[in-house]
Amino acid sequence: MSDRTDVSRRGVLKGIGAAVATAGLSGVGAAASSDDSPWHVAETPTGNTLHDVEPTVGGAYAVGGGGVVIEQGAEGWTKTLDGGPTGNGNSLYGAATTDEGRTLWMVGSSGAIGEYDVETGNLNDHSAPMDVTNNFNDVAVTGPAGDANVYVAGDSGKIYYSFENGETGTWDYVTPGSGAALPAIDFHGHRAGHVVDTNGKVFATDDGATWEAIGIGDANVNFYGVDSDAADDVTVVGGGGMVFRYDGAQWTPTDLGDKSLRAVAYDDGDGYTVGGGGAVFDATGGRWDREQTPSGGNLKDVAAGDEMMEFDGEGIVVGDAVAVGAGGLVLEQ
Template structure:
């Protein structure tokens, strides 16, 4: 596992600090002294000091105080996630010895592995450039030279896509330069959505522009898409309450924008059920879930529910029309057993980083990604962290036992089964990747400037 820099260490510490009572008190002090500046400008110094000094003192005392230690054995100053990752690093070091010996072979003849089979797919929530709200998720791409093993990353190796005979990741041409936020695999095809209401569809090898300006021709940025299992129907959602239903085979689409008369920016979407008997869950930046039921051409929306504290929901997935999960940006993960009518909190305590996305499997199997490069696995009772990379993970998807995550660069992280290590694969994408989806026959990652890469 790579060693974090002091800057990274303080950033991780400050994320945890902002969730403590000490941060709340410091914020109150900042507000109080800031108000007193109308009496005397000198209070501005106290206002700034009351907010800035406490975290600096706490961080320095933790890392450099008499009792501080950087050894793996000092459990008192570590969060549950840090302790678990430290325990994992010992065993992964043993595996790394064998991996290092096999690096030359991996560099000369890389292989991509993927088991076959089906499992309910999960929705990934990528974020495109938001022209209205000013959000820009793009990160500078890296110019990687020849394929090489990344000795710092906690994975088996780094491969250049397209250099083996097995299925591999390769860029494909699409008729748009718009930033794409999310994608979904449907029966016999796939859909990708992005800025300005762009909707791309493929039912074979070529991608076509199905919608240029979204449902209702409003030109709203689209952020999420999901498809009904085993069918050619996809639902799309985005800014301003934009919602639409699309039939891939016929090309027909319907506008269902402003669900429950809400025009909030929708951040996530999950769909389950058979065609014409579909359950739809939408999420927004206010921490709400809006549940819809589509039956034989009629769509009805329930009143929104708030699973957590109101923090923005960053991921949602349905296993079937009853069981589903969602996560927010305040370490909250929630499960529903009634199709999104109600939710129960299931974690995570002491997560490393902010939760960015999740991928659900059968039973109680769940994986949640964070912006600290960690994937947390839930087995129904216990959370187990697994470090994938040192950078932020933007999206995660699964099919059967296979997991794929994107990290905002032009690479994907692939893990074929629970016994394997994560492998970083260079896709050849021209821009950063924001969303990923996995199906039985193809996997797709999408991102900036109309980037689409497929694994077939």
């Protein structure tokens, strides 16, 4: 999940609806369906698994299986694209926006990379950089539309990056670790961020090109999600319900139970992490509580808190969070 810079941050996911007060359950109790749940299931135009959700100036967008892209508007969720940037139906696993939220970047299977202008509807295909057709799992983007730094993480253990908006001939790559798959990448500055691999490692960069391992020793779980807010402010989630927080000197683990956690949005003690079986945990002041949800579907991503921003003072504060997952599932708060 990518972090944007140089914008003021407020909750602005357009069309979500008024925020509902949370009714979290302390600890890791069962997440049963309830009329008291702060979440509701939204109707969507796809049954494909949705892997990532991002706020933009045009509302929230989610990407998923078969290259589907759906958009949240005044009349609910509608389908924006089918087939991905190439039109070949390659599944999309990651998405991110430029600083002002005008351009949505998306990545996926068989080297799929797309750049979609949410204002004009223009789609640019940047697939197979350097003729690479590996599966890409996540993308981080920093800078303005048309002049962005793009970082793509995938199954090969390599990060493909371009400091010139993904133009042909501007890509390079680096292998941060041993070659283990990289499921998630996130940036807190134009060339500063973090990536996790499936070998229990977290890597940091401050130049966008060279990476240093910063942990996590003896984690003993697979990592799936990362939120990078500063060099000394990183959150990682993974298997076994584990959350790890980094303060620049050490990692502090928190065990939330047995649900595999797939994504996290966390800022200054507040946020969400989501995962298997419809699991949603809400953080307030650094304390994690299990929330009731109306679905047991596996959740893949969440946008909340610092992920939902006011772009150029035009945003409307209408909601707290949105989570996406299996079978076209969208939960809104």
